[in-house]
Amino acid sequence: DSGVTQTPKHLITATGQRVTLRCSPRSGDLSVYWYQQSLDQGLQFLIQYYNGEERAKGNILERFSAQQFPDLHSELNLSSLELGDSALYFCASSVDGASGQETQYFGPGTRLLVL
């Protein structure tokens, strides 16, 4: 158990809909990261938050947004869903995330299926 929790575990929805994925980091970690794993792409970095502020952005679509709340949990919002958004979404956390030499600990993931 990494200490990172994610809900829900599974999500099935229809194209055009909007969903929210939730992540709670390990106790004491200030940085939260979101990654997408699709069949043909491997694990791709989406976005990083540190103590409530966006710190780095990766290959995140404009239809996707995220935020980190004062209690440090984070939510990833996916809107206008398309079939191609079906993937595993992982959240990870680390203590700081500024040095580039930290270990990130991953949650169990949310499996999203868009029909």
Next chain:
Amino acid sequence: DQQVKQNSPSLSVQEGRISILNCDYTNSMFDYFLWYKKYPAEGPTFLISISSIKDKNEDGRFTVFLNKSAKHLSLHIVPSQPGDSAVYFCAASAASTLGRLYFGRGTQLTVWP
């Protein structure tokens, strides 16, 4: 652009023997490397890491070797056990990109009795 590459999608090893998983990278700015293990329906689990100032790091049965000039790293598992059967991901990061991890596509390791 795949900056971290794992060219072997699968590896099969007999129990008790050595497993060697390989990883290549293209970005010379990477200075921290990690290996993760992933079982089906679970998130990646951290195994071992190495900083670019070292060329070897050992933790129990797991050893990671880094060859900066070749931009290559490898994970050695000795002795291999059936419970090691999983997908292994190599990841890299750079101070310039803060905490962002770049992942390879993984190698499926199967350890058979």
